[in-house]
Every structure is written in structure tokens, then in C-alpha cells.
Amino acid sequence: MDHFLYRGGQLMAEDVAISEIVAETGTPVYVYSAATLLRHLKLFEDALDGLPHLVCFAVKSLGNVAVLKLLGEAGAGMDIVSGGEYARARAAGVPGERIVFSGVGKTREEMRMALEGGIRQFNVESEPELHALSDVASSLGKAAPITIRVNPDVDAKTHAKIATGKSENKFGIPIARARDVYAMAAKLPGIEVIGVDVHIGSQLTELAPFEAAFTKVAELTESLRADGHDIRRLDLGGGLGIPYERINEAPPLPFDYGALIRRTVGHLGCEIEIEPGRLVAGNAGLLVSRVTYAKSGEGRDFLILDAAMNDLVRPSMYDAHHDIIPVAEPEAGVETKPWDIVGPVCETGDTFARERELPPVAEGDFVAFRSAGAYGAVMASEYNARPLVPEVLVSGDQFAVIRRRPSYEEMIARDSIPEWL
């Protein structure tokens, strides 16, 4: 459920008309609903109620500092994958003890930054990384709390580019080798082993892969405890999918995911961490765009928008589907017709949808991409020298621009011309 509904003949974000926002910001623009973000966070809080837990929002899915502050003040921790994301979480006021550091290629500089600034734990993904962290922490006279990310060799049944839990993926340590690596970790200076971490992929639409992975983690936890490790925290990653196509998709609910966590690892008495990104942010955001031209081709009609693949790359990168709806509410029962919906960028890949049925739309009309809150603005670029797409946060009847569109002068000022040129 989200807070983007038609009211009085137009699309609203909570109590603000989208038309009012675009009159101020222009298009394209991302619009987020604070109530939806908080509601999704609470679904996970409720799902784990009674278990000691921390919900760590995956910053990589939507990293705007205002959004992080909103979620952080509601009690969320943060899952970060870079020094930049660490800095963002801290700028949003999230304390280090609520930040977990994931990622397959943390540099020594990033490790130092987190150790000096405060960090809840590192989720270590390889033996070389473990040695590097041991060096950095020892040189600072600190002990780095760690989990080791195990790769459970489970098929997440999702898009190949976002599956991370098969043995051929680059992530984590093969679960069969985990006991050896834990034994080595326990002997290293500057390392404090506290838990186990797993994350098998994103946009999972079934619970079975989670069940397989968490069951393996539970078995591993028992073995590690038998080996003498004090395993007291389990980080179960993110990955729960959302319905991108409203009419025919019904992925599992956070409540059932929570029940699965209780069933598979609840008996171990560990503190549970989860790292949802997409489910919190995805349906809490729209990308609003304007129709630049409606162009008739040979047997195909193209709707050319002012948004492009550089603003929302998911359709061209993952073949992802986004529902696209007019901002002015269509009349009930009105006839639809198929459009190829594209952006202005000079790539054939700059295609959002093919033969998509839409109610009547004309040049100058506004349309909204639904489910664009996660992996939308964060993946945007300035390709074709298009200004980075701005972001707006709505809460009730108020809205604020939380990242403004840069001017051409600002974009050009980032380049510098050498004296000898």
C-alpha cells in the first residue's frame, strides 16, 4: 500500500497534488511519501516484534539524507556499502552503533573511517578483507566487531543481475568453508567475531529461498557455537520483493517473512538484523515526467518523455517493469491504446516500456512511474549532460525539495580546464 492515489480527478502524494509539485520543480522529478516510507519500516518492526532486532535500511536503495533522517528518527539502523553512504548516514544523524557495513570491496580508508567514526559491525566478505580489517583495526588500537557473510549457494529465483547467493556470485564466503574462516578470524588481532551474515539477492518474490538460506545459517550458528565462537547476532540481509505490476503480482508480506525468521532462527536467541531497501523505499516513490512528443511511427506509436534512462535505469538495466499512469485521472472505462514509451537519450536502450496500454495522453501531459523510490534516484546519472534529477519529500500537506536540480553552470563548474590548454 502507498499514499499515491487519485483524488478530485488528479494524482496526489499524500495530501499534495502532484501538479502542485511539478509547477514548482519542473520535470522529471522524484516524489517520495514520508507516510509510506514510515509505514513500510513499521511493517518490518511489527514482523519482528518480540525478537531482539534492528531493521537496517539499505541506504543504496534510496540515499537522500532527508529520507535517511526520517527513517533514522523512526528508529531504523542503516546498512551501508561505501564510505560515501557512511557519511550520508552520519549526516542524517544516525549513530555509528546503528550502522552496519556491507560490501565486497571495502577499502582500508573506508574501514578506518567507520572504525574512527563508530560502527555497529562489518559484514566481512572474504579472507583478504578480514586481514585488511585486522591490520587497520589493530593499527588504531581497536577491535572491529564482525560477522562473516556466508554464501549459502541458494537460488534466489530473481533477475541474474541481482542474485547474490549462488556459489558463482562474487559475494561472501562459501558456507562449506565458513568454519575454517571463523577459526582463522578468531585468532586475528583487532577482530571480534560476533555473528553471521547472509544476503541472497534482491526482488525475491517467494519465501522458499529465504527459508533455505536461513536454515543453513541456523545450522552453521550451532556448529560455530560448538567450535567455541560466541555467535550472538544474525544479519539476514534484505531482498524481499515488491509488486511492480499491481494487477498480477503478490509477493510475500513482511509479516510472513517475520514468521519465517522466527521459525528458522528464532530459537537461537540471537539479536536479528535485517537490511530491507526495496520494500521500504520502492513503492514510496514516483518518478514524474512530462510528455514531450507523441510520435507516430510505422506500426508503432512512440511517447517521448522528458525522463530518460539516466534518471531511471531499471527498465534498460534489468528489463524492469514500472506501471506508468497519467497524473490527471483518466475517465472510467475510457479506451486505451498501446505506446512505446521512451526517453530522449541517444540509445535504443532508453526505452521504458513497449506496447504499453495507456488511456489518452497528449503532449504536455504529466505521467508518473510507480514503484520508483528504490534504485531510482540513486542510480541516476548526468548522461547526455542531463541535470541530475531532483527529489521531493511529501509529508501530509507539506512538501520540500530535498535535492534540487543543478543548473548547467553548476554542472560545468565541476570540470576544470588545465592551465596549459
Ligand SMILES: *Cc1c(COP(=O)(O)O)cnc(C)c1O
Ligand atoms: C542490496 C542489499 C540489500 C538491500 O536489498 P533489497 O532488495 O533492496 O532489500 C541488503 N543487504 C545487502 C548486503 C545488499 O547488498
